[in-house]
Structures are given as C-alpha cells and as structure tokens.
Amino acid sequence: MSRYVAAKAWGKPNVFRKDRYSMFGEGLVMTESDQWVLHRHVIAPAFNPLKLKGMGNMMVESTKKMIERWNYQINYGNHEIDVEREIMETAGEIIAKASFGMEDDENGKIVFRKLKELQMVLFKSHRFVGVPFGNFFAIKKTLEAKKIGQEVDKLLISIINDRMMKSGKSHQEDLLGHLLQENNNGEEKGKFSMRGLVDECKTFFFGGYETTSLSITWSLLLLAMHEDWQNQLRDEIKQVMGNGDFDVDVNMLNSLKKMKWVMNEAVRLYPPSPNVQRQAKEDIRVDNFTVPKGTNIWIDLIAMHRDAALWGTDANEFKPERFKEDANGGCNHQMGYLPFGFGGRMCVGRNLSFMEYKIVLTLLLSRFRFKVSSCYQHSPAIMLSLRPTHGLPLIVQPL
Ligand code: HEM
Numbered sequence: 001m002s003r004y005v006a007a008k009a010w011g012k013p014n015v016f017r018k019d020r021y022s023m024f025g026e027g028l029v030m031t032e033s034d035q036w037v038l039h040r041h042v043i044a045p046a047f048n049p050l051k052l053k054g055m056g057n058m059m060v061e062s063t064k065k066m067i068e069r070w071n072y073q074i075n076y077g078n079h080e081i082d083v084e085r086e087i088m089e090t091a092g093e094i095i096a097k098a099s100f101g102m103e104d105d106e107n108g109k110i111v112f113r114k115l116k117e118l119q120m121v122l123f124k125s126h127r128f129v130g131v132p133f134g135n136f137f138a139i140k141k142t143l144e145a146k147k148i149g150q151e152v153d154k155l156l157i158s159i160i161n162d163r164m165m166k167s168g169k170s171h172q173e174d175l176l177g178h179l180l181q182e183n184n185n186g187e188e189k190g191k192f193s194m195r196g197l198v199d200e201c202k203t204f205f206f207g208g209y210e211t212t213s214l215s216i217t218w219s220l221l222l223l224a225m226h227e228d229w230q231n232q233l234r235d236e237i238k239q240v241m242g243n244g245d246f247d248v249d250v251n252m253l254n255s256l257k258k259m260k261w262v263m264n265e266a267v268r269l270y271p272p273s274p275n276v277q278r279q280a281k282e283d284i285r286v287d288n289f290t291v292p293k294g295t296n297i298w299i300d301l302i303a304m305h306r307d308a309a310l311w312g313t314d315a316n317e318f319k320p321e322r323f324k325e326d327a328n329g330g331c332n333h334q335m336g337y338l339p340f341g342f343g344g345r346m347c348v349g350r351n352l353s354f355m356e357y358k359i360v361l362t363l364l365l366s367r368f369r370f371k372v373s374s375c376y377q378h379s380p381a382i383m384l385s386l387r388p389t390h391g392l393p394l395i396v397q398p399l
Pocket residue numbers: 028029030040203204205207208209211212215267271272273275276277338339340341342343344345346347348349350352353
C-alpha cells in the first residue's frame with residue numbers, strides 16, 4: 001500500500017484546505033501539483049542545516065530571555081511554572097523572527113501578536129471540519145478569524161514592501177529574506193506574487209509554531225517523569241558542549257544523539273500534528289480494489305504510533321533507546337512512524353525544529369531540574385494540534 005500512498009495522485013483534502021485557509025492561505029502546505037513542485041523547490045533550500053545555522057544566536061537569545069523570567073520567578077520563591085505557556089511564548093517569538101524577522105520592525109511585532117490571537121481564536125472555536133455549513137455554528141469566531149487574518153495580511157504586505165524598497169542585505173537570513181532573494185535572482189516561473197509571499201510567511205509561522213513548541217513541551221513532561229533521562233541528557237550536554245557556562249555551540253548540535261532519540265520518542269507518543277491527510281485526486285487502484293477519486297484519508301498518528309502490533313507490547317512506554325539503532329524506532333512497518341508526514345510532502349521545516357529543540361533543551365537542562373507538579377492533570381486533547389488541555393505546570397529547580 002505504501003508505494004501507492006506516496007504517489008502523486010494523492011493531494012491535500014479540499015475540506016482541510018478550506019478549514020485552514022485563514023492560517024495557510026495558498027501557502028506550501030496547501031498547494032497542489034506543479035505549483036507545489038515549483039514552490040517546494042524554491043523553499044526547501046532555506047531549511048538546509050547550513051543556512052539555518054545563522055538563526056542559532058537568535059534562538060539562544062529568545063531562550064535566555066525566558067530563562068531570565070524563570071529565574072526572577074524562582075528568586076521570589078515560586079518554583080511552579082506553566083511550562084507549556086512559557087515555551088509557547090518563546091517558540092512563537094523564535095518562529096516569527098525566523099519567518100519574517102521582528103527585532104527592529106514594529107510591524108513585525110504586531111504581526112506576531114495578531115498571529116497568536118488568530119491561532120487562539122481558531123483553536124478555541126468549536127469547529128466542524130467538513131460538516132456542511134459548519135462555520136455557521138461558530139459564526140462569531142469565524143468572522144473574528146477572518147478579520148484578524150485580513151489585518152495580518154495588510155501588515156505583512158507593508159513589511160514586504162518595506163523590505164523590497166530597501167532591497168538591502170539585512171534579513172537575508174530569515175525565511176522571507178530567502179524568498180525575496182529567490183524572487184530577485186531565481187527563475188521567472190518559480191517567483192512568488194505578493195499574495196504568495198504573505199501566505200508563505202503565515203505558513204511558516206503556523207507550520208512551525210505550535211508543532212515545535214509542543215514537541216518541547218511534551219518532552220519536558222516526559223523528562224520530568226523520567227529523571228534518569230534528564231540526567232543522561234545533562235551528561236551528554238556536558239560532554240558535547242563542555243563544562244563551561246553551558247553556552248550552545250550550534251556546530252555541535254548534531255552530536256546530541258540521545259537528545260534526538262528523546263525528541264523522536266516524544267513525537268511518537270505525542271505527535272504535535274496528530275493526523276496527516278490525503279485526498280485521492282483520481283481513481284487509484286490498490287491491489288484488488290479502487291479508491292474512488294475524492295476519497296479523504298486521515299491517518300491517525302496517535303493510534304498508529306501506539307499500536308502494539310507495530311511497536312510491540314511496550315508501545316505506550318517512554319523508551320528513547322528504541323531510536324538508538326533504528327531511525328524508525330524499531331517499528332515493524334516502514335510507514336508506521338510519521339510524525340513529520342511522508343513522501344514528497346514530508347515537513348519541509350523539520351531541520352529548523354530539530355535545531356530549535358536542541359538549543360532550547362540544552363539551555364534548560366543545563367540550568368534546571370524538572371519535576372511534575374501535583375497540579376498537573378494529564379489530558380492531551382486535539383485542538384488543531386495535540387496539546388495538554390490544562391497546561392503543563394512543572395516544578396523547576398535551579399541546578
Ligand atoms: C516538531 C515540529 C514539527 C512537526 C511535528 C511537523 C509536522 C508536519 C507534518 C505532519 C506535516 C504534513 C506532512 C505530510 O502531509 O505528509 C508538515 C508539513 C509542513 N510543515 Fe511541519 N512540522 C514541524 C515543524 C515545522 C516547522 C518549524 C516549519 C516551518 C518553519 C514547518 C513547516 C511545514 C510546511 C511548510 C509543511 C508543508 C510541506 C509540503 O506540503 O510540502 N513545520 N509538518
């Protein structure tokens with residue numbers, strides 16, 4: 001079946017495209033056919049690990065700002081921190097800076113605030129994906145999302161115009177900078193219109209914001225529950241980064257092998273994007289049966305990643321070592337582990353999230369010990385992404 005699933009005849013469901021329009025517009029997540037091929041070809045090089053290295057300092061800076069807030073709170077005797085909220089704030093800042101920059105741009109900061117507002121409106125509203133007239137059940141939220149979406153578009157257009165007028169070298173290291181450079185130098189057919197640039201900025205933000213943030217959040221819960229793994233990662237950080245002040249050397253991130261196993265295991269147990277969608281764009285023959293054109297397939301990653309038939313009887317246990325010898329975690333089906341999707345449409349931003357994950361975790365684990373707070377209520381729920389419904393209060397102790 002896998003080889004058919006990866007085939008070109010499968011696209012993104014129309015219903016999904018419609019439901020997420022205010023987030024992604026016609027950005028890469030939603031484009032199809034030749035348009036998708038052209039845009040993927042232009043966008044993918046921006047996520048090359050060598051190109052991403054330039055973003056390392058910015059990620060360290062935003063994480064250290066969060067650490068300062070935590071230290072301030074801890075100095076006042078309050079050790080319980082809502083880690084989900086904090087990581088969300090920091091990851092949002094990082095992805096906004098990585099997507100369209102905002103250090104010295106007031107409009108960038110407003111866009112960041114508005115995108116977060118839009119995300120809240122969308123995930124809080126009760127949504128009926130694919131139910132005819134479903135939007136009318138939440139008419140107020142739908143209109144609110146539309147209004148914020150239009151405000152964001154206007155601000156992004158002004159940021160882009162500003163950059164085009166300056167046509168300077170600044171910001172080339174962010175993702176918008178990459179697209180503008182490609183528009184100047186690349187082939188005519190791969191160029192982005194203003195609408196396209198705006199939609200890609202939003203796509204980077206929404207594609208990378210909650211996903212990366214939740215991979216860190218769920219990892220911190222799992223590490224708080226498994227102190228032995230906290231210690232193993234701390235030892236690894238010491239070995240790789242040296243015993244000094246635990247600053248991050250972005251050139252050494254690849255050597256954090258155990259940290260990568262932990263990330264793999266966290267997104268297996270708690271996949272931030274809990275499902276992957278496809279729609280048959282034509283009748284597709286699979287062995288003896290035909291999948292009719294228009295059929296939607298939603299792959300439930302949570303069920304698949306915890307299926308004992310694929311993973312064994314310890315499928316529900318946290319065991320990062322399953323990734324030691326096998327990038328597929330020992331799963332007995334090559335399509336059984338899909339936290340970043342599959343085939344040509346596999347997540348284009350995954351290198352950015354690996355880098356951010358390792359930087360944030362290195363800085364946090366080398367400064368703090370984490371324990372689960374007695375106030376924590378375990379209740380993961382799908383609200384667009386897979387989130388802890390009641391946040392993640394952890395007891396944070398300086399080392
Ligand atoms: C832990 C972090 C992340 C997870 C779990 C994740 C997960 C996913 C998944 C499941 C897909 C769908 C793939 C498919 O349909 O086969 C996807 C696509 C995508 N992701 Fe990510 N993602 C993450 C981080 C990021 C980041 C940091 C960015 C950008 C800054 C990003 C941008 C995108 C884009 C643009 C697509 C569409 C790719 C295409 O259709 O060609 N993601 N991601």
